[in-house]
Every structure is written in C-alpha cells, then in structure tokens.
Amino acid sequence: MAMVSFSHNGITEFCISQDRMYERGRAMNSQLIQKMVIDWEKIDRSSYLWNIEAIKGLGELEFTSPVTFFVGENGSGKSTLLEALAIACGFNPEGGSRNYSFSTYDSHSELCSAIRVVRGYRRAGWGYFLRAESFYNVATREEEYADWTHPSQKFHEKSHGESFLAIAQTQLKPNGLYFFDEPEAALSPQRQLTLLAELDHWAGEGAQFIIVTHSPILLGIPGAQILTFDSGQVHPCEYEETDSYQVTEMFINNRRRILATLLTRPFSANDAE
Numbered sequence: 001m002a003m004v005s006f007s008h009n010g011i012t013e014f015c016i017s018q019d020r021m022y023e024r025g026r027a028m029n030s031q032l033i034q035k036m037v038i039d040w041e042k043i044d045r046s047s048y049l050w051n052i053e054a055i056k057g058l059g060e061l062e063f064t065s066p067v068t069f070f071v072g073e074n075g076s077g078k079s080t081l082l083e084a085l086a087i088a089c090g091f092n093p094e095g096g097s098r099n100y101s102f103s104t105y106d107s108h109s110e111l112c113s114a115i116r117v118v119r120g121y122r123r124a125g126w127g128y129f130l131r132a133e134s135f136y137n138v139a140t141r142e143e144e145y146a147d148w149t150h151p152s153q154k155f156h157e158k159s160h161g162e163s164f165l166a167i168a169q170t171q172l173k174p175n176g177l178y179f180f181d182e183p184e185a186a187l188s189p190q191r192q193l194t195l196l197a198e199l200d201h202w203a204g205e206g207a208q209f210i211i212v213t214h215s216p217i218l219l220g221i222p223g224a225q226i227l228t229f230d231s232g233q234v235h236p237c238e239y240e241e242t243d244s245y246q247v248t249e250m251f252i253n254n255r256r257r258i259l260a261t262l263l264t265r266p267f268s269a270n271d272a273e
Contacts, residue, residue, distance in 0.1 A: 032177050032208045035062045035118035036085055042114035049111055052077040054229040061234060063210070065225035066203035070212045071242050072229030078212045079181050081229075083131075084111035085210065086179040091129040122206065124177035130167055131181045161186045168198040174205035184215035192217040216244040
C-alpha cells in the first residue's frame with residue numbers, strides 16, 4: 001500500500017508506488033472501460049446538451065490509463081459527461097454502488113441513454129459513484145440499507161472529509177470501476193495527498209478511475225490521462241497545461257501582485273506576507 005505520512009509542519013514523507021500502474025495498457029488497452037461512444041441521433045434537438053460546446057461535438061472517447069481526469073472551467077460539461085457515463089455503466093444517478101437504487105431529485109440528462117460503453121476483456125468486480133453534491137443523500141441511504149451482515153459506516157457521524165476518505169478505505173478494491181465527481185471538495189490538501197496515494201495503489205491493483213477534479217494535487221498522479229473540456233472540444237493535455245496547475249502556480253508565485261489587482265480595498269504589504 002502506498003503511504004503518506006505527515007508532521008505538524010507538513011509532509012515529512014511521501015512514498016508512492018507508481019511502477020505497476022502504467023506499464024500495462026500501452027501496447028494493448030487493458031482498461032475495464034476502453035471507450036464510450038455517443039449516438040447523437042438519440043438526443044432531442046431541443047436538449048440543452050446541444051449547447052455544451054465540448055460535448056456536442058463529441059462522438060467517442062477512449063480511456064487509455066487506469067486514471068482519467070476530466071478538467072475544465074465550470075459549466076464545460078465535465079460532470080454532465082461523468083454522470084451520464086456512470087449511469088450508462090449501471091450506477092445510481094445520485095451515487096453509491098450499483099446496489100443503490102433511489103432518487104431524491106431526478107436531474108440527470110438524457111445523455112446516458114445515448115452512450116454505448118465499450119468494455120475490455122476484464123470485468124469490474126466492484127464499483128462506486130462518488131458525488132460531492134449528493135453525498136448526504138447517499139450517506140442516509142447507506143444507513144437505511146445496512147444490516148447485520150453489512151453494518152453502516154455511519155458517514156453522518158463523521159466529518160465530510162472523513163466520510164470521503166472512509167469511502168476510499170472501504171469501497172476501493174482490485175478491479176473496481178470508480179467515478180468520482182470533485183472528490184477534493186471535502187478534503188484538505190494533506191488529505192488530498194492521502195487520496196492520491198489510495199488512487200495510485202488501487203489503480204495498480206487493476207481498478208479504473210474516471211474523475212472530475214479541479215485539484216492540482218490529484219492531477220499530479222504520474223501517468224494519468226488528463227482530458228480538458230476547454231477550448232470547445234474534449235482533448236488531452238499535460239499536467240502543466242491545466243488551469244488548476246497554472247492558476248495555482250501563478251497565485252503562489254505572484255500573490256501580492258494578483259491581490260493588488262483583484263482587491264478593491266487597500267491593504268498593506270504586511271497583509272500579504
């Protein structure tokens with residue numbers, strides 16, 4: 001298991017096993033999900049999906065790595081596509097495992113019915129769809145579904161961040177298929193590093209992850225496939241080309257100048273120390 005340990009001053013050790021994860025799949029795609037194909041003939045012409053630039057021109061998408069990230073500006077279609085793909089793979093629209101079947105608000109698009117999933121020769125043994133926005137509802141259902149053979153994890157009794165990490169500790173398994181929508185939303189930077197190590201470990205055990213994120217920490221997983229939804233089309237990009245990396249780096253290296261430009265109130269040099 002990859003490990004991350006911390007001192008009160010920050011990270012003192014960060015060991016990550018990455019060899020296993022990316023050696024395979026180069027000569028032959030060995031992912032659980034190899035490709036998704038969209039049949040736009042099944043989408044009503046009045047659907048708002050036709051107004052999402054990156055999605056409306058998308059015919060198919062190939063997954064070439066155990067970890068794939070969807071990145072891009074808010075409203076670019078990342079979560080819409082992730083949700084539709086998760087539903088097409090048999091998951092509940094609001095999240096959970098394939099065993100979850102409930103609806104508190106039916107808001108998913110018709111895109112899921114137009115997606116054809118091309119699966120690999122391996123079959124997923126388990127899976128989970130994690131959504132930050134509906135995790136409260138999933139946590140409530142998890143308690144209702146619990147019995148003596150499947151005791152509840154009591155997510156409501158944990159902090160939001162602790163609950164998200166509990167998912168990683170209890171739901172991630174070898175050969176699992178996972179869809180995460182902004183998992184960093186509840187996590188501190190240190191906990192994001194912990195999640196990064198978990199993702200890398202289980203990817204090395206045959207799991208596949210498709211993740212929407214704005215986190216420059218999670219995006220740093222070596223060998224991950226990064227697909228950006230910016231510039232009107234879905235296309236690959238390098239880690240250093242993502243807005244998450246560039247904006248974070250720019251702010252850290254030019255904090256005083258950026259604050260002076262953005263803030264309307266006066267502040268002293270000491271305020272920006």
